[in-house]
Amino acid sequence: MHSSDRMSGETAGRRTGLLLALLSALSFGGSGVAAKPLIEAGLSPLHVVWLRAAGAAVVMLPVAIRHRAALRRRPGLLLGFGLLAVAGVQACYFAAISRIPVGVALLVEYLAPALVLGWVRFVQRRPVSRAAAVGVVLAVGGLACVVEIWSGLRFDPIGLMLALGAACCQVGYFVLSAHGSEGEDATDPLAVISFGLLIGAAVLTVVARPWEMHWQVLAHQVAFGDKATSAAGAAGVPAVLLVVWVVLVATVLAYLTGVVSVRRLSPQVAGVVACLEAVCATVLAWVLLGEHLGIPQVIGGVLVLTGALIAQTTTPKPPAEFVMESLPEVREDVEECRLPGRSASA
Numbered sequence: 533m534h535s536s537d538r539m540s541g542e543t544a545g546r547r548t549g550l551l552l553a554l555l556s557a558l559s560f561g562g563s564g565v566a567a568k569p570l571i572e573a574g575l576s577p578l579h580v581v582w583l584r585a586a587g588a589a590v591v592m593l594p595v596a597i598r599h600r601a602a603l604r605r606r607p608g609l610l611l612g613f614g615l616l617a618v619a620g621v622q623a624c625y626f627a628a629i630s631r632i633p634v635g636v637a638l639l640v641e642y643l644a645p646a647l648v649l650g651w652v653r654f655v656q657r658r659p660v661s662r663a664a665a666v667g668v669v670l671a672v673g674g675l676a677c678v679v680e681i682w683s684g685l686r687f688d689p690i691g692l693m694l695a696l697g698a699a700c701c702q703v704g705y706f707v708l709s710a711h712g713s714e715g716e717d718a719t720d721p722l723a724v725i726s727f728g729l730l731i732g733a734a735v736l737t738v739v740a741r742p743w744e745m746h747w748q749v750l751a752h753q754v755a756f757g758d759k760a761t762s763a764a765g766a767a768g769v770p771a772v773l774l775v776v777w778v779v780l781v782a783t784v785l786a787y788l789t790g791v792v793s794v795r796r797l798s799p800q801v802a803g804v805v806a807c808l809e810a811v812c813a814t815v816l817a818w819v820l821l822g823e824h825l826g827i828p829q830v831i832g833g834v835l836v837l838t839g840a841l842i843a844q845t846t847t848p849k850p851p852a853e854f855v856m857e858s859l860p861e862v863r864e865d866v867e868e869c870r871l872p873g874r875s876a877s878a
Contacts, residue, residue: 548796549793549796550793552789552790552793552796553789553790553793554808556785556786556787556789556793557808557809557812558808558809558812559781559782559785560782560809560812560813561638561809561811561812561816562777562812562813562816563584563778563782563783564629564634564637564638564813565634565813565817565820565821566777566778566782567580567626567629567778568629568630568634568817568821569754569756569769569771569774569821570754570774570775571626571629572754572755573749573752573754573771574749575745575749576740577623577626577627577629577630578627578736578739578740579740579742580778581619581622581623581736581740582733582736582737583742583775583778584622584775584778584779584782584783585618585619585622585729585732585736586733586737587775587779587780588729588733588779588784589726589729589730589732589733591779592726592729592784593726595722595723595725596723596727599722599723602719602723602724602727603727609708609719610719610723610727610728610731612708613705613708613709613724613725613727613731614728614729614731614734614735615731615732615735616701616704616705616708617701617702617704617709618728618729618731618732618733619732619735619736619739620697620698620700620701620704621641621698621701621702621705622732623736623739624694624697624698624701625638625641625694625695625698627691627694628640628641628692628694628697628698629691630691631688631690631694632687632691632692633687633817633823633825634813634817634821634823635810635813635817635823635829635833636678636687636692636829637691638809638810638813638814639674639675639678639810639832639833639836640675640678640695640696640698640699641698641699641810642699642809642810642836643671643672643675643696643699643836644699644703644705644706646667646672646839647700647703649665649667650668651703651707666839667839667841667842670835670836670838670839670842671835671836671838671839672839673835673839674831674834674835674836674837674838675836676832677828677829677831677832677835678828678829678832678833678836709721709724721791725788729783749771750771750775751771752770753770753771754768754771754774755768756768756774810833810836811837
C-alpha cells in the first residue's frame with residue numbers, strides 16, 4: 533500500500549471515529565431525559581439503574597462469553613470497573629437527577645477530568661502541566677456558578693453530593709480504563725465493558741432489590757415533557773419505551789460507539805468529544821423536559837466544560853521528559869552526543 537493510500541485510510545478512520553464519538557456523547561447524554569420521567573412516575577433511582585444495567589448486561593452477555601478468559605486474567609480490573617464505572621456512576625447520577633436538574637447533575641459529574649489530574653499528581657506523583665491546573669480552576673469556578681454558591685447553594689445539597697459521587701466514580705472509570713489498556717496483559721475494552729455490566733448488574737440486584745420495584749409502572753404511560761404542559765393534559769409515552777431507550781441507546785450503543793471511537797482515535801481525543809455529553813444532556817433536558825437554566829448556570833456550565841476540556845486534553849509528561857526539562861545541562865550534553873563528530877561511528 534502506498535503511503536498516500538495509507539494516510540487517506542487513516543484520515544477516513546479518524547473521521548469515522550469522530551462521528552462515533554459524537555454519537556456516543558449524544559447517546560450517553562440522552563440517558564437522563566429518559567430516566568427522569570420513570571423516576572417521577574414512581575420508580576426509585578436505584579431501580580431505574582438496575583433496569584439499565586441488567587438490560588444492557590443481557591444484551592452484552594454473548595460478548596462476555598466470547599471474552600470469558602479475561603475474567604480469569606484480570607478479575608480485579610473487571611470487578612473495579614463493574615463497581616465504579618457501571619454501578620457507582622449510574623447509581624449516583626440517577627439518584628442525583630431525582631433531586632436536581634439533569635444538566636446540573638451532569639455538569640458536576642464532569643469535574644471528573646479535574647479529579648483525575650489530582651489522582652495523577654498526588655497519588656501517582658507524576659507532574660502535570662500549568663494548563664491542566666488552569667483547567668481545574670475553571671472547572672471549580674464554573675461549578676460555583678452552576679450551584680450559585682453566593683446564594684447558599686440554590687440546588688439540593690444531597691443531590692449535588694450524589695453528582696459529585698458520580699464524578700468520583702468516573703475517576704475510577706478513567707483510571708481503570710488506562711490501567712487495563714497498558715502492557716502485555718492488556719484487556720480488550722469490549723471484555724471490560726461486558727463484564728463490567730454483568731458485575732454491575734449483579735451488585736445492583738443485591739442493592740436495588742428489584743423484586744420490590746413497582747413493576748406496574750412499566751405497563752403504563754408516563755408524563756414526558758414540560759411539567760406545566762404535562763399538567764395541562766399532554767399525552768405521555770409508554771414507560772417500557774423509555775426503558776428500551778435507556779438500555780439499547782443510552783447504554784449499549786453509547787458504550788460500543790465509545791469503545792470503537794477510542795480505538796480509531798485515541799483515549800485523549802475521544803475523551804474530549806465525550807465532554808459534549810453534558811451539552812447534549814442539558815439541551816435535551818431543556819427541549820424535552822422544560823428544565824431551564826439561568827444565566828449564571830449557563831456561564832458556569834461553559835466554564836466547567838472549558839475546564840474539563842483543558843484538563844482532559846493535557847497529558848502528564850513522562851518522568852524522563854520531566855527530568856530532561858528540569859535539567860537543562862543534561863539535555864545539552866545529550867544533544868552534543870547526537871552531533872556527528874561525537875557519534876560512536878565517527
